[in-house]
Amino acid sequence: MNLDWRISAALNHLAAFESAVDNGSFTKAAQSLGTTQPSVSRHIASLESLLNVQLFTRLHHRVELTDAGRQLYDAVKLGLGHIRQAAKRIHTQQNSDTLSVGCTYGFAHLWLMPRFSALQKIFPDQELRLVTSDTRTIFDLHEVDFALRFGEGDWNDGESSKLFGEQLYPVCSLEYAKENFGGHKNVDPALLTKARLIHERPEKYSWLSWQQWLARHGVAYEAPENTYYYDNYALTLQAAIEGQGIALAWLHLADLPTKAGNLVELEGLRIKTDRGYYLAYRRQHLFADKVVNWFKTMAQSQE
Numbered sequence: 001m002n003l004d005w006r007i008s009a010a011l012n013h014l015a016a017f018e019s020a021v022d023n024g025s026f027t028k029a030a031q032s033l034g035t036t037q038p039s040v041s042r043h044i045a046s047l048e049s050l051l052n053v054q055l056f057t058r059l060h061h062r063v064e065l066t067d068a069g070r071q072l073y074d075a076v077k078l079g080l081g082h083i084r085q086a087a088k089r090i091h092t093q094q095n096s097d098t099l100s101v102g103c104t105y106g107f108a109h110l111w112l113m114p115r116f117s118a119l120q121k122i123f124p125d126q127e128l129r130l131v132t133s134d135t136r137t138i139f140d141l142h143e144v145d146f147a148l149r150f151g152e153g154d155w156n157d158g159e160s161s162k163l164f165g166e167q168l169y170p171v172c173s174l175e176y177a178k179e180n181f182g183g184h185k186n187v188d189p190a191l192l193t194k195a196r197l198i199h200e201r202p203e204k205y206s207w208l209s210w211q212q213w214l215a216r217h218g219v220a221y222e223a224p225e226n227t228y229y230y231d232n233y234a235l236t237l238q239a240a241i242e243g244q245g246i247a248l249a250w251l252h253l254a255d256l257p258t259k260a261g262n263l264v265e266l267e268g269l270r271i272k273t274d275r276g277y278y279l280a281y282r283r284q285h286l287f288a289d290k291v292v293n294w295f296k297t298m299a300q301s302q303e
Contacts, residue, residue, distance in 0.1 A: 014076050016043035017055065021073050025062050099123055099287065102131040102139030103148035106233030107277070110253045112148075115298055122294060123287070139280075146291055147280045150207065158282045161292050163299040165276035167251035168208050171263040173243045184264040189217040192266075196245030200236045201229040208271065213248055216271050237263070252277070252302055 019029040020040060030037045048055050055069035065073060103112060108130055112119075120128055131144050139147035141158050153160040170192060177184040180195050197210050214221040230236045237254060240247035241262045249263070251270075257263045279295045281288050 013043045013047040013050070014080065016040045017047055018073070018076050018080055020044060020056070020063060021065060021069075097125070097127055098129050099126040099146075099291075100129040100131055100144040101146045101148070102133070102144035104232065105132045106236075106253065107148050108132045109234045110237070110256060114256065118298075119294060122290065141280060141282050145281065145285060145287070149278050149280050150275065151278065152275050153278045155280060158280055159288070160278040160280045161296065163277045163279055163295055164252045164302070166207055166273040167270050168213055168248050168273075169251070169270040170246045170266040171237070171249040171254060171258065172240050172246045172266070173262070174264045176240075176243050176245070177264055177266065181266070185267050187266045187269070189214060189269055190219050192246060193219060193221050197223075198236055198239045198245045198247040199223060199227050199229045200233060200248075201231055207250065207275070208248065208273065210248060213271055217269065252299070255302060 016029060016033065016039075019032050020026055023029045023032055026040045026044070027037045030040045033040070044055065051068075051072070053068045054066050055072060056063040057066055101112070112130070116128070116130070131139065133139075138149055138151075138155070141147060148163075149155065149160070153162055170187075172184075174184065177187075181187045181191060193214065199210060200206070202209055208216075211221050211223065230239065233250070233253065236247050237249065237257060239245065240249075241257060246266070249258070249265070254263060258265060279292060281292065285291075
């Protein structure tokens, strides 16, 4: 029998070994594990025989680790700790009656809520909890089960599945377009700097600002000192709907007001980047495949 196989068969030995170290004696380890002191001693002896090394120095009423024992303990503590965390997480997911999704208020209002009842139908036994923020917070996957994040998908705390890329274009009410440009087609991007531009407060994880968007069209621009900045995307679009000026619209989040005729796109001015919206989730989540497939199906329906 090779060493890997024998170690795999020795998990009870490792658990007894960890407890003996944590409790400082075989007797206290036995009490902690709900077994007997001779049983713990046999597990330790079997482990020492398996590795052909002494793990403890036996002293009066206590034990101390040898150098070899200390090396093994560090690995065992880490490994069993990961196993316990995973088991606890899986148990919590399996027995939880809630499923949480974190996203910005704008994403929730303009994209997720119109589809929310469809998501609820595939999870009839779970209460869906929507956690929103006015800012583009990178939601912690220890606080929510799934998170809608904007960026390049390079987060290291779980898996990320891209839903759609970044495409930005200017929108305004039809009346505003007619009044300022004679319509919403063939508008020179330089003319936008002479109109009222509606700004959203810049953040670390923001999409393109007006300055960046215009620069990609070869137009220099600096926001005036008295510029008002809205705190979320839904309010930014609402200001454009009310005829207050021109907003930068995100392709997949501006569908509803555009199709309803509340906004018009100033055509031919779209900008694409390598960034986009991603669904982030923990690798071992029990509902990962089901939720990811649903979000991707919804996103693809807009293509």
